[in-house]
Amino acid sequence: MNQKPFQDYYPDHMAHCYGCGRLNELGHQIKSNWDGNESVCYFDPKPHHTAIPGYVYGGLLASLIDCHGTGTAAAAAYRDAGRSMDTEPALRFLTGSLHIDYLKPTPMGVTLEIRGKVKEVKGRKVVIEEWILANGMVTVRGEVVAVQVPEKLVRELLENAGN
């Protein structure tokens, strides 16, 4: 299946995120896609993303869970509505809360696989459960509560920040 990643549908003003914005040249620029009922994203940590030498920094792993989670929440909302992600009105999600369990050290030098699926939808909140695999082994479990934010509120936030 030839998919366009979730993040490539984000409009320009939502595409500067350090974790997932395609317009953030210094960011991680993660790309997430559907794989059946789960979403998946692959990421190669850079050598400086170290915890103790040889293992991946927990803050980076939290970041991957965060952005892959909000991306999955948005994609799921469009999918449930039977709509393409480039149709209006926009369905935007920000992170309400983030929980990470570090099950074992995540080794450096392998491509990480971040997987997610919708656990629960509660009004404007979507709970995404996620896990990270290294060499096929789950090293991290995470959960994101993503909150749908009206486009009007996004515009107000941007204006308040002088954009």
Added chain:
Amino acid sequence: MNQKPFQDYYPDHMAHCYGCGRLNELGHQIKSNWDGNESVCYFDPKPHHTAIPGYVYGGLLASLIDCHGTGTAAAAAYRDAGRSMDTEPALRFLTGSLHIDYLKPTPMGVTLEIRGKVKEVKGRKVVIEEWILANGMVTVRGEVVAVQVPEKLVRELLENAGN
């Protein structure tokens, strides 16, 4: 009080962390100190640490909570033992779990204040509660469960990773 930050006591093999390692030239190099019964750390996000333009990326905020939390756990363990952080045997902590609540968007362009205190000690686990202030307003609350790891296990992990 003229304090040496917690992280400056970490031995070299624990000082490469992207969040708090003084030897990671590309990392955040956070510095935490005691302020009475609380710990405090200040951080200036870089312009590319963006969520939506004008606001700080949640993954960075999670990273600050993470590393300030493990640092506070280590410092508290030494303090409770009445020992300086450069004495042996070493008391090392890694992150077992991390929880972040994003209460409101965190504005860019101001120095962030990350504060923490010990909430609970359960055997080898220390729970640190934390909060981040921007312009004196709490924008993020977090909790880290830091787990004390024997120096022997740290050495084994390093050896397994080829160090």
